[in-house]
Amino acid sequence: MNIEMIEAAAGRIAGVVRRTPMLTSPFLDEIAGRRVLMKPECLQHTGSFKFRGGYSAVSALDDETRERGVLAFSSGNHAQGVAWASKLLGAPAVIVMPLDAPAIKLANTKAMGAEVITYDRIGGESREDLGTRLAKERGLTLIRPYDEPHVIAGQGTTGLEIAEQSADLGVTQADVLVCCGGGGLTGGIALALEAEAPDLRVRPVEPVGFDDVARSLISGQIENNNAPSGSICDAILTPAPGKKTFPILRRLCGPGIVVPDEDCLRAMAEAFNRLKVVAEPGGAIALAAALYHGDKIESDAVVVVISGGNVDPAQFRDAISRF
Amino acid sequence: MNIEMIEAAAGRIAGVVRRTPMLTSPFLDEIAGRRVLMKPECLQHTGSFKFRGGYSAVSALDDETRERGVLAFSSGNHAQGVAWASKLLGAPAVIVMPLDAPAIKLANTKAMGAEVITYDRIGGESREDLGTRLAKERGLTLIRPYDEPHVIAGQGTTGLEIAEQSADLGVTQADVLVCCGGGGLTGGIALALEAEAPDLRVRPVEPVGFDDVARSLISGQIENNNAPSGSICDAILTPAPGKKTFPILRRLCGPGIVVPDEDCLRAMAEAFNRLKVVAEPGGAIALAAALYHGDKIESDAVVVVISGGNVDPAQFRDAISRF
Numbered sequence: 001m002n003i004e005m006i007e008a009a010a011g012r013i014a015g016v017v018r019r020t021p022m023l024t025s026p027f028l029d030e031i032a033g034r035r036v037l038m039k040p041e042c043l044q045h046t047g048s049f050k051f052r053g054g055y056s057a058v059s060a061l062d063d064e065t066r067e068r069g070v071l072a073f074s075s076g077n078h079a080q081g082v083a084w085a086s087k088l089l090g091a092p093a094v095i096v097m098p099l100d101a102p103a104i105k106l107a108n109t110k111a112m113g114a115e116v117i118t119y120d121r122i123g124g125e126s127r128e129d130l131g132t133r134l135a136k137e138r139g140l141t142l143i144r145p146y147d148e149p150h151v152i153a154g155q156g157t158t159g160l161e162i163a164e165q166s167a168d169l170g171v172t173q174a175d176v177l178v179c180c181g182g183g184g185l186t187g188g189i190a191l192a193l194e195a196e197a198p199d200l201r202v203r204p205v206e207p208v209g210f211d212d213v214a215r216s217l218i219s220g221q222i223e224n225n226n227a228p229s230g231s232i233c234d235a236i237l238t239p240a241p242g243k244k245t246f247p248i249l250r251r252l253c254g255p256g257i258v259v260p261d262e263d264c265l266r267a268m269a270e271a272f273n274r275l276k277v278v279a280e281p282g283g284a285i286a287l288a289a290a291l292y293h294g295d296k297i298e299s300d301a302v303v304v305v306i307s308g309g310n311v312d313p314a315q316f317r318d319a320i321s322r323f
Numbered sequence: 324m325n326i327e328m329i330e331a332a333a334g335r336i337a338g339v340v341r342r343t344p345m346l347t348s349p350f351l352d353e354i355a356g357r358r359v360l361m362k363p364e365c366l367q368h369t370g371s372f373k374f375r376g377g378y379s380a381v382s383a384l385d386d387e388t389r390e391r392g393v394l395a396f397s398s399g400n401h402a403q404g405v406a407w408a409s410k411l412l413g414a415p416a417v418i419v420m421p422l423d424a425p426a427i428k429l430a431n432t433k434a435m436g437a438e439v440i441t442y443d444r445i446g447g448e449s450r451e452d453l454g455t456r457l458a459k460e461r462g463l464t465l466i467r468p469y470d471e472p473h474v475i476a477g478q479g480t481t482g483l484e485i486a487e488q489s490a491d492l493g494v495t496q497a498d499v500l501v502c503c504g505g506g507g508l509t510g511g512i513a514l515a516l517e518a519e520a521p522d523l524r525v526r527p528v529e530p531v532g533f534d535d536v537a538r539s540l541i542s543g544q545i546e547n548n549n550a551p552s553g554s555i556c557d558a559i560l561t562p563a564p565g566k567k568t569f570p571i572l573r574r575l576c577g578p579g580i581v582v583p584d585e586d587c588l589r590a591m592a593e594a595f596n597r598l599k600v601v602a603e604p605g606g607a608i609a610l611a612a613a614l615y616h617g618d619k620i621e622s623d624a625v626v627v628v629i630s631g632g633n634v635d636p637a638q639f640r641d642a643i644s645r646f
Contacts, residue, residue: 254390309599
């Protein structure tokens with residue numbers, strides 16, 4: 001993995017992937033006690049940054065491979081990203097999703113023309129095993145959600161935009177807070193910033209109980225989470241950092257920040273009130289770190305990625321009625 | 324009023340006003356039965372396009388006038404736009420707002436450092452009279468919400484961006500649906516498009532019972548609304564098109580479209596689900612016209628301005644729980 005792969009991905013996705021704006025709010029600066037720049041990838045096609053990686057990966061396939069089709073396993077955002085990229089690029093797509101994925105993610109993935117196969121998150125075959133087996137049986141190319149170079153490169157294009165847009169706003173030294181599941185977005189952004197804005201340092205943010213990356217960065221080796229589910233941040237509940245992403249994280253990313261679920265709901269309400277964007281719980285976790293865990297941050301400014309907005313209305317109503 | 328004034332405004336606001344993206348959704352295209360491009364000015368500073376006109380007007384004042392201060396009357400979005408522009412430009416600001424304005428608009432305007440004076444929308448002195456009297460008594464410059472050339476020019480910068488961004492997406496012939504109160508945004512966009520994208524035709528959109536512009540365009544003279552309030556679209560309930568805006572609307576804008584309040588709530592829910600942006604009722608009315616009143620539209624594509632997102636949480640919850 002290197003910056004050239006990210007630049008190549010940027011070339012493939014140009015004109016298709018949306019360049020999301022960089023948002024600011026004096027009200028949020030005040031809560032955070034420092035300047036906060038926010039990159040709302042919830043405004044990306046399919047409602048999350050995952051479309052970048054999905055399009056990057058499917059567009060990198062040769063024609064014959066692409067026409068045979070692709071398979072992805074995902075809690076929902078990678079599913080939609082790959083499904084929509086496949087639709088645009090004419091590739092049949094099979095998506096393996098957990099039964100308890102948010103209804104909107106299941107429905108959208110189907111509506112984008114993908115064949116959806118559900119599995120039970122607890123017990124039974126792991127999604128990796130199920131996905132790998134199905135891909136082999138059907139002759140499909142597996143597009144892994146994070147441990148796949150073209151996916152990491154696609155997510156890294158977010159970092160190229162962050163470097164440019166932060167500089168436009170006068171910010172060249174900052175902590176960049178990124179929600180972290182398997183590390184595809186975090187690692188991709190870190191690689192892009194290493195090349196384009198070396199004084200922007202990436203800090204992974206995870207939910208309490210799913211701090212595998214924070215612990216792995218401390219121990220220097222891949223650590224696992226104890227449970228497969230149990231946080232509202234469904235988008236970022238991966239068992240452990242990836243084999244391809246972890247070396248990037250270890251080399252480039254600062255200490256992790258761990259945030260309770262409740263703070264994610266509170267940050268969703270602030271994003272609603274102050275930014276007018278819809279964030280899902282895992283998508284708001286980096287904003288929550290900026291707003292409510294500033295004691296873990298030393299830089300004068302932070303850049304926050306709001307990674308997705310695919311939230312069921314009932315949960316969103318809960319967030320904005322309580323905070 | 325002419326395109327040179329809009330270009331001059333674009334120069335004054337450059338680097339301060341946010342260039343909002345142009346959003347699309349295959350799901351919304353399907354509902355509308357045609358391609359829909361959406362310009363989310365709810366993502367603008369202060370949560371609505373009004374910051375463009377406010378900054379344009381306050382930045383056009385000479386230093387001495389600006390230092391004496393400005394006064395604005397507004398249901399809330401112009402209030403916030405002028406208040407924040409004044410704060411950035413160092414001008415004291417007095418804002419006259421109706422007692423029944425949404426709580427978030429009142430609170431934000433105060434938080435931006437403005438002095439807020441409330442008045443009763445029903446009975447008593449009109450807001451124009453009150454505003455004019457107070458401005459005179461205190462030596463402040465009145466920044467009218469729409470019948471003011473520098474304000475119209477500022478709102479028109481939205482049109483410059485629409486022309487560019489629509490062309491980037493391959494749309495050069497379309498109806499441009501714009502929510503219409505006094506006509507500042509509608510007129511400004513129409514002037515910008517006349518010069519930059521003459522096959523994009525502006526269609527004003529208004530709530531049922533407040534269709535003064537639609538009726539004025541039919542009769543060819545300024546018509547009034549019967550009631551001062553009574554629609555949830557608080558941002559666009561003005562008594563009549565302005566004396567400066569109406570000649571522009573009459574010369575450049577196609578027939579008006581009139582939309583029931585209920586459809587605005589429904590469009591807010593779609594903007595939440597599909598675009599991940601927060602729209603207020605008046606801000607969603609043009610989207611409602613595109614989605615549910617397509618029989619009034621002939622073009623293959625429409626451009627929709629989502630003009631603001633300053634909505635109280637209870638009303639937003641209502642919209643996303645019902646639709």
